[in-house]
Amino acid sequence: MNLPFIKKFxxxxxxxxxxSELAAxxxxxxxxxxxxxxxxxxxxxxxxxxxxxxxxxRWALFYAIGIISYLAVHFFKKLNSNNSAMDSLRSQxxxxxxxxxxKLAAVLVIGVLAILLPTVITDPFWxxxxxxxxxxxxxxxxxxxxxxxxxxxxxxxxxxxYAVGAYATAWCTGALPMPPIFGSHVNPFFAIPIxxxxxxxxxxxxxIPTLRLRGDYLAIVTLGFGEIITLFANNLTGIxxxxxxxxxxxxxxxxxxxxxxxxxxxxxPYYYLVIGFVILFIFIFYSLEHSRVGRAxxxxxxxxxxxxxxxxxxxxxxxxAFAIGAASAGFAGVMTAAQSNxxxxxxxxxxxxxxxxxxxxxxxxxxxxxxxxxxxxxxTITMYLIHTPPAGYQPPDLYIYIGALLVIMMIFRxxxxxxxxxxxxxDVATSSLENSNG
Amino acid sequence: xxxVKNAVVRYGAITALHGISLEVNKGEIVTLLGAxxxxxxxxxxxxxxxxxxxxxxxxxxxxDIANTKPHNFTALGISHVPEGRRIxxxxxxxxxxxxxxxxxxxxxxxxxxxxxxxFPILKDRRKQLGGNLSGGxxxxxxxxxxLMSRPRLLLLDEPSMGLAPMIIESIFQIxxxxxxxxTTVFLVEQNASQAxxxxxxxxxxxxxxxxxxxxxxxxxxxxxxxxxYLGESA
Numbered sequence: 001m002n003l004p005f006i007k008k009f010x011x012x013x014x015x016x017x018x019x020s021e022l023a024a025x026x027x028x029x030x031x032x033x034x035x036x037x038x039x040x041x042x043x044x045x046x047x048x049x050x051x052x053x054x055x056x057x058r059w060a061l062f063y064a065i066g067i068i069s070y071l072a073v074h075f076f077k078k079l080n081s082n083n084s085a086m087d088s089l090r091s092q093x094x095x096x097x098x099x100x101x102x103k104l105a106a107v108l109v110i111g112v113l114a115i116l117l118p119t120v121i122t123d124p125f126w127x128x129x130x131x132x133x134x135x136x137x138x139x140x141x142x143x144x145x146x147x148x149x150x151x152x153x154x155x156x157x158x159x160x161x162y163a164v165g166a167y168a169t170a171w172c173t174g175a176l177p178m179p180p181i182f183g184s185h186v187n188p189f190f191a192i193p194i195x196x197x198x199x200x201x202x203x204x205x206x207x208i209p210t211l212r213l214r215g216d217y218l219a220i221v222t223l224g225f226g227e228i229i230t231l232f233a234n235n236l237t238g239i240x241x242x243x244x245x246x247x248x249x250x251x252x253x254x255x256x257x258x259x260x261x262x263x264x265x266x267x268x269p270y271y272y273l274v275i276g277f278v279i280l281f282i283f284i285f286y287s288l289e290h291s292r293v294g295r296a297x298x299x300x301x302x303x304x305x306x307x308x309x310x311x312x313x314x315x316x317x318x319x320x321a322f323a324i325g326a327a328s329a330g331f332a333g334v335m336t337a338a339q340s341n342x343x344x345x346x347x348x349x350x351x352x353x354x355x356x357x358x359x360x361x362x363x364x365x366x367x368x369x370x371x372x373x374x375x376x377x378x379x380t381i382t383m384y385l386i387h388t389p390p391a392g393y394q395p396p397d398l399y400i401y402i403g404a405l406l407v408i409m410m411i412f413r414x415x416x417x418x419x420x421x422x423x424x425x426x427d428v429a430t431s432s433l434e435n436s437n438g
Numbered sequence: 439x440x441x442v443k444n445a446v447v448r449y450g451a452i453t454a455l456h457g458i459s460l461e462v463n464k465g466e467i468v469t470l471l472g473a474x475x476x477x478x479x480x481x482x483x484x485x486x487x488x489x490x491x492x493x494x495x496x497x498x499x500x501x502d503i504a505n506t507k508p509h510n511f512t513a514l515g516i517s518h519v520p521e522g523r524r525i526x527x528x529x530x531x532x533x534x535x536x537x538x539x540x541x542x543x544x545x546x547x548x549x550x551x552x553x554x555x556x557f558p559i560l561k562d563r564r565k566q567l568g569g570n571l572s573g574g575x576x577x578x579x580x581x582x583x584x585l586m587s588r589p590r591l592l593l594l595d596e597p598s599m600g601l602a603p604m605i606i607e608s609i610f611q612i613x614x615x616x617x618x619x620x621t622t623v624f625l626v627e628q629n630a631s632q633a634x635x636x637x638x639x640x641x642x643x644x645x646x647x648x649x650x651x652x653x654x655x656x657x658x659x660x661x662x663x664x665x666x667y668l669g670e671s672a
Contacts, residue, residue, distance in 0.1 A: 292540075299526060299537050306524035309486065311512035311541030311587065 016070060020062035023404075027397055028058060048391050058392070073412075114275055118268045129383040131267045132339055134376055135274040136332045141359040141375040142281050142368065143328035148357065149366030149420065150289060151321035152301030153211070154219040157226025158356050160206070161199045161326035163233060163348040165333020167240060168195035170343055175246040178239045188252050188338040192331065199330025200323040207319035214304070226353050233345035245344035249337045263338070270339050277335075278372075281328045286368055288324065297321060358402060362409055364416025374417055378402065439464045439622055440485070440591060445494035445504075447480055454480045456646045457494065462591070462624050467617050469625045469633040469654065471667060472643035478626045479521065481643070482595050485624070486518040487511055498591070512541040517589030521596055523580040527569030531560050534568050534579055538586030546586060553582040556615065574605035581612065591622045598629045610636050630667035634658045 024043035032038075048058040056064075121127055140162060147155045167176070172191035174180045182190070210221045233240045241247070252263035252273065263269045288294055296317045299307035304314050337343055363374020385398055409416070440462040447455040455477050462468045472478045483489035485496065487508035496504045498514060511518065526534050535553060539546040554561035557578045563571060568579060577597055584592060594613065598606040610632050617623055627633035634640055637654040642663065650662070657663050 295537065296540070298529070299540075302526040302528055303524050305488075305520060306526065307537075308488075308508045309511070309518045309520055309524075310537055310583070311509050313507070313509040 012070060013067070016066035017063060020066045021059055023062045023400070024059040027392070027394075027400060046392065055391075111279075115272075118271055125387050126383070127267045127271075129379075129387075131270045131274055132336065133383055134379045135271065135278060136335050137356070137359060137379045138278055138372050138375045139274070139281065139328050139332040139335070140356045141363065141371040142278070142285060143325040143332070144356050144360050145363075145366065145368065145371040146285060146288075146325035146328075147321050148360055149364075149371070150294065150297040150301070151318055152297075153318060153321065154215070155222045155322075155325075156219050156350075156353055156357070157222040157224065157229075158325070158329060159348045159350070159353040160226045160229040161202055161329035162333045162336075162352075163229050163345075164199045164202045164326075165195040165330030166337040166343050166348075167233065167246075167333070168198045168330070169334045169337035170241075170246040170249050173250050175241075175249045175337075175343075176239065177237070177241055187255075188250060188334060189254075191338075192334050195334045196327050196330045199326040199333065203323035203326035204319055207322040208315075211315055211318040211322065223350070223353075226348075226350060230345050230348050233348065240345070241343075243345060245342055246337075249341050249343070251341070252338050267339070270335070274335055277331055281331070282368055282372070285324075285328075289368070293317065293320065358406060362406060362416060364419045366420030367416065367418050370416050370418035370420065377417070378405075381405075439499060440624065441495075441497040442481075442485070443495040443497070445481075445484060445491040445496060447484055447489055447491050454646055455484070455491070458643075458646075458648050459494075460641050460648060460651070462622060464590075464622055465617065465620065466639065467613065467623045467625060467637045469627055469637040469640045470643060471627060471630050471633065471640055471657075471663070473666070474628075476643040477646040478643055479595065480646075482518070482521075482593055482624075482626050486516065486593055512587040512589070515588075515590040516593065517584040517587050517591070518593045519580050519584045519595060519597065521599070523573075523576045525568040525571075525576050525579050525583065527567065529568055531564045531566055531568060531571070531579055534583050535560075535586055538583035541587055549586055549588070553585065556585075556612065557582050574601050574609070577601060577605075577609055578612070581609075581616075585616070585621070589621060591624065592616060594623065594625045596626055596628060598627065598632065606632060630663065631658070634663075 021040075021043060025039045028039045028042045028046065043059045044057050046058050047055050048061045117130070118127065121130060140158070143161070144155065144158045147153050147158070169188055169191040170176050171178060172180055172182065172194050173186050173188055180186065206222070206225050210218060210225075213221060234243050236242070252270075254261040261269075263273065289297075296307065296312045299310070299312055300314050300317055308314055336347070359375040359378050360371050361374075362378055363372065364370025381401070382398060385393060385401065386395075413419070442458060442460050444457040444459055445455055446453065446457050458477070458481065460468075460470075470478055470481060480489060484491050487503070487506050487510070491504050494504070495502055498516065501514075503511075503514065503516075506514065526537060529537065532550070535550050539549065554564070559575055560579060560582060563575060568576065571579060581592075581594070581597065597609050597613070601609065606629065613623055613625065614636055625633055625637060634654045634657050639651065640654045640657045641651040642649045642657070650660075652660065
């Protein structure tokens with residue numbers, strides 16, 4: 001009998017037992033002074049279902065999940081190390097994945113799938129979520145990726161640019177108490193350039209004074225900026241409509257000669273509109289990443305002083321990253337305003353800023369494909385839990401699931417789901433740099 | 439070529455440089471020596487625009503550059519190899535060299551080949567990440583990267599720091615070669631004996647002032663220098 005293995009495994013099993021009980025208690029009912037043990041008691045007795053597969057006590061359920069995932073990880077690690085068959089498979093896979101035609105084909109297939117998606121998804125909840133909760137968040141994640149992923153600036157108030165875009169749309173279409181510039185009832189199409197420009201201007205206004213700051217200090221200032229915009233929206237009742245929100249924002253519509261089309265309550269036409277802009281933004285951001293500007297961002301992210309000594313103006317490129325990232329958030333704001341017809345400041349919270357940041361980190365900072373995919377995955381999980389909650393699920397539980405997912409990601413794939421090429425190799429480089437300097 | 443006249447730098451209430459003056463002529467290697475805290479780094483920060491001088495003048499080829507922003511220095515023809523090398527750890531050697539030519543509009547493919555001739559080790563490592571190089575290789579990469587902008591004046595901040603004696607030897611040899619190609623070198627060093635053997639002239643700093651200056655060969659035999667920097671009793 002192999003005793004050391006048993007010993008090692010039983011310690012792990014005990015750790016999983018304790019952590020699964022913790023998880024079971026925190027997802028259970030809250031206790032109070034009269035019944036302090038209700039959380040613990042319920043964690044054993046209350047039944048929970050595992051996506052309808054089997055029903056058991058909550059603790060037992062979490063324990064089973066813990067043991068299964070531990071064994072899976074253990075097995076996966078075994079498989080990963082010293083397995084030449086796996087290695088050759090992986091190198092074959094990566095040589096195929098690097099092929100130009102393969103990439104092109106993959107992009108085409110994804111494009112066709114995206115176009116055909118509304119024919120597959122007929123549930124009205126999912127059709128709505130597809131636009132307002134997934135596609136719009138893809139836009140937001142793309143924008144934040146420019147700031148966080150490309151330029152390496154931590155922005156905790158990204159929601160501010162989203163709010164600027166949304167309120168700019170409401171303003172242009174006459175839905176705010178403040179009179180619009182071009183008369184009332186302007187088609188939201190005309191609001192798109194104005195909203196994008198205003199969001200970019202907001203990026204420049206925030207950027208010029210604050211981007212001299214670095215690291216944590218910048219994060220705190222951006223956090224404040226996000227809150228300021230929400231407070232403005234809440235309290236400047238004469239301009240924004242205050243906490244009650246805006247008047248009716250009209251839908252998109254087209255009137256070109258004989259051609260007449262109105263985007264109505266059906267989310268599908270909005271879906272195609274957003275997808276079009278998502279592709280446009282992906283194209284723009286991809287080209288920027290591989291341009292002189294992208295190289296400057298990389299240099300600043302890796303070493304600002306060195307970048308400056310090589311003739312790169314850090315402030316200029318950092319402000320640029322803020323403004324360009326804000327553009328797609330501004331457009332996301334237009335879509336939200338026009339599609340939901342209505343805005344309140346309660347939408348633009350700090351939690352939303354952090355939500356967008358989670359999408360970027362989960363997908364892979366600096367990787368366009370990664371953040372798009374990350375946004376789709378996280379937002380789909382969120383919507384799934386809202387639409388078909390498992391037994392005993394409470395809305396705040398969402399953060400436990402997403403948080404746990406993020407922790408697991410950080411352990412096994414610290415660069416995100418699809419890490420950026422440069423960050424994939426980051427671990428090796430930084431660790432050996434520390435060695436050589438030390 | 440470079441002329442500093444009575445430059446004063448203050449950090450708040452503390453005066454770091456009490457009016458220093460120095461001069462670098464075309465084609466020279468000039469070294470600046472001094473103990474820790476003497477003001478060497480502040481001087482170099484001032485010469486590369488990272489630190490503004492409150493008083494005095496900095497003339498480069500007759501133009502006052504005291505208020506020029508650091509990112510405009512490469513365009514002037516001054517390139518700065520910062521202290522601690524500061525190469526980009528996640529870029530390959532080639533990408534690092536690419537970044538060195540960022541301010542240039544013309545083609546620089548030939549220059550990369552020139553760098554590979556000057557630093558053969560970098561050619562072997564061209565596809566490796568900067569962070570995976572040894573300390574000496576990183577220093578060579580930092581110098582090569584600074585040369586990519588074709589500077590007329592190269593500022594070097596303690597290139598020997600943290601390196602093994604044999605590697606220091608080869609780095610100094612390369613600095614000599616750089617001068618042969620027509621680039622003027624201003625070298626800040628703690629390694630006084632190596633620096634003085636290579637340089638034409640030297641300045642010695644003490645407490646934010648230029649204490650004395652002379653030909654490098656004279657300084658090498660100067661009892662004051664030998665006592666303080668070369669570890670001999672006077």
